[in-house]
Each structure stands twice: as C-alpha cells, then as structure tokens.
Amino acid sequence: MERAAQYFDEASSADVVNARMSDDADARLRQVMSVLVKHLHAAVKEIEPTHEEWFTAIRFLTETGQMCTDWRQEYILLSDILGVSMLVDAINHRRPSGATPNTILGPFYVANAPEYSNGENICLDGKGEPMMVEGCVTDIEGNPIPNAKLEVWQTNDDGFYDVQQKGIQPDSNLRGVFTSDAEGRYCFKSVKPRHYPIPADGPVGKLLAAMGRHPNRAAHLHFIVTAPGFEPVITHIFTPDCPYLTEDAVFGVKRELIADFNKVDDARAAKRAGFSSPFWSVSWDFTLANSSKAEQAIP
Numbered sequence: 402m403e404r405a406a407q408y409f410d411e412a413s414s415a416d417v418v419n420a421r422m423s424d425d426a427d428a429r430l431r432q433v434m435s436v437l438v439k440h441l442h443a444a445v446k447e448i449e450p451t452h453e454e455w456f457t458a459i460r461f462l463t464e465t466g467q468m469c470t471d472w473r474q475e476y477i478l479l480s481d482i483l484g485v486s487m488l489v490d491a492i493n494h495r496r497p498s499g500a501t502p503n504t505i506l507g508p509f510y511v512a513n514a515p516e517y518s519n520g521e522n523i524c525l526d527g528k529g530e531p532m533m534v535e536g537c538v539t540d541i542e543g544n545p546i547p548n549a550k551l552e553v554w555q556t557n558d559d560g561f562y563d564v565q566q567k568g569i570q571p572d573s574n575l576r577g578v579f580t581s582d583a584e585g586r587y588c589f590k591s592v593k594p595r596h597y598p599i600p601a602d603g604p605v606g607k608l609l610a611a612m613g614r615h616p617n618r619a620a621h622l623h624f625i626v627t628a629p630g631f632e633p634v635i636t637h638i639f640t641p642d643c644p645y646l647t648e649d650a651v652f653g654v655k656r657e658l659i660a661d662f663n664k665v666d667d668a669r670a671a672k673r674a675g676f677s678s679p680f681w682s683v684s685w686d687f688t689l690a691n692s693s694k695a696e697q698a699i700p
C-alpha cells in the first residue's frame with residue numbers, strides 16, 4: 402500500500418520512523434522494532450537529553466561492547482542489573498503452582514562438570530563451613546523422579562567461582578553433577594555459600610556505583626535440574642541469613658527459593674555425616690513440572 406510521505410518532526414517522530422519499515426519485513430521483527438522505536442522515542446521525549454548526555458549514553462554502550470569477550474558478557478550483566486534478565490525468565494517460565502521456580506543462570510555455569518556419586522563432597526579447597534545438602538526430586542504430584550540430573554555450582558568461601566580464579570582454586574572446585582537415586586533422592590557435601598559481588602570492574606559496575614547501588618548477590622547455590630519429560634529448572638537456593646536477600650544486585654531472589662540452613666553442632670552427627678566439625682544441614686526438594694507435549698517430542 403502507498404504510504405503518505407511524512408517528514409520527520411518532534412511530535413510524529415516514532416510514527417515516521419516506523420512507517421519506513423517494509424511490509425515485507427519479518428512480522429515479528431516489525432512488531433519488536435516498532436515497539437522499541439515507540440518506547441525509545443517516548444523515553445527521549447520524557448528525558449530531553451542534551452547532546453552531551455546522549456553522547457555519554459553512546460560512550461557507555463560502546464564501552465559495554467568493548468568489555469565483552471568469550472567469557473565476559475557485559476550486555477547480559479547490564480540486562481541482569483536492570484531486572485530484564487529476570488523479567489524475560491519470568492515470562493518464559495510460568496509454571497504451575499508448587500513447581501520449583503526458575504531464576505537467573507548467571508555467567509559462571511560450566512557444562513560437563515565432574516560427575517559425583519551421592520554423598521560426595523564438591524569442595525576441593527577445604528575452605529568454608531561444611532554443609533550437607535539432601536532432598537528429593539519429584540513431579541507436581543509428589544512422585545519421585547529417579548535418574549534426574551542435578552548440576553550444582555557455587556563460589557568458594559572467598560566469594561569467587563573456580564573459573565574466576567584459574568590457578569588459584571582447584572579446577573572444578575565447588576561444581577559437580579549428581580543423579581537422583583531410585584527414590585528420587587540426592588545428597589552432596591559442600592560449604593555454606595556466602596554473598597559475593599558480580600563482576601563490577603567494567604562499565605556496568607561503574608553504572609551501579611553511580612546509581613548508588615551495591616554489586617552484591619545474596620548467598621546462593623546454583624542448580625540445573627533436568628529429567629526426560631519434565632521442564633528443566635535453572636534455579637538457586639538461598640541462605641536465609643544473608644543481608645542481601647531483599648537487595649540482590651540482579652533481582653534473582655524468590656521467596657520460595659530461600660532454604661532452611663540448620664547448624665548441627667553434635668560431634669556424633671558430624672562424624673556420621675563424614676565431617677569433623679559442626680556442619681550446616683540443608684534439606685531441599687525440587688519439584689519439576691511436566692514439559693509441554695511439543696517439548697517432549699524433541700528427541
């Protein structure tokens with residue numbers, strides 16, 4: 402269809418830009434770009450930036466791109482601290498009530514971590530307060546799911562992941578893969594996680610500081626739990642005593658993911674669990690939702 406030629410002016414700016422898009426452009430791209438242009442122009446009209454301020458924004462985006470490498474994704478970090486990563490995750494993982502909710506993946510997941518037998522210890526540097534985590538993987542009706550794969554990873558007691566401290570921490574420190582047994586049970590030893598800052602030495606860290614925000618994540622353990630026929634769960638469990646629970650830098654905390662951490666200060670119980678000192682006992686069950694029919698069809 403012929404479009405009326407329209408020159409650009411302040412009032413009609415977004416409409417003029419969007420009218421340039423071809424009817425032949427991919428329908429989803431048209432939708433995405435027209436919404437983005439509409440809201441971007443509305444934001445610029447509300448903010449009324451000076452040229453200098455607009456250039457500061459351009460420089461920030463340039464530096465964010467320049468910070469990106471194979472192992473450092475500063476744009477994802479930006480999306481994280483703006484709450485966009487959690488919003489996209491929420492939109493894409495609306496689960497039935499009772500199912501374990503998702504939260505952010507984070508940049509420190511490593512595929513193919515070492516496989517362990519239930520009960521083994523993933524802490525290889527001997528630092529931190531010993532912890533035993535055990536529980537069950539079930540479906541929504543409470544039926545156990547045997548052979549579920551549980552991938553776990555966390556920081557060490559200094560607040561760093563192994564991949565952030567190559568040559569300082571043992572390789573694969575505090576990460577491993579467990580498999581639920583015939584009753585759906587899993588169990589492993591580790592150390593109580595502590596809070597730690599997200600990487601804050603780049604433009605996103607500077608932006609956080611300029612906004613008067615701290616970079617800390619509430620103390621957590623990461624999990625990916627998968628089983629055939631069920632929706633994979635990418636999640637965390639959080640310690641209940643962390644001062645950053647309600648102000649996690651990336652908005653990753655959900656009330657349902659805060660676990661009970663019980664201190665066991667009994668020499669015989671410690672010995673039975675294979676510890677020589679008091680330890681933290683965490684009981685945590687994962688509840689998986691059935692995957693949709695379409696997903697189940699994927700081999």
Ligand code: BEZ
Pocket residue numbers: 478481505506507508509599600618651
């Ligand atoms: C993490 O939990 O590992 C993480 C998540 C988002 C940004 C940085 C780190």
Ligand code: FE
Pocket residue numbers: 507509618621623
């Ligand atoms: Fe983390």
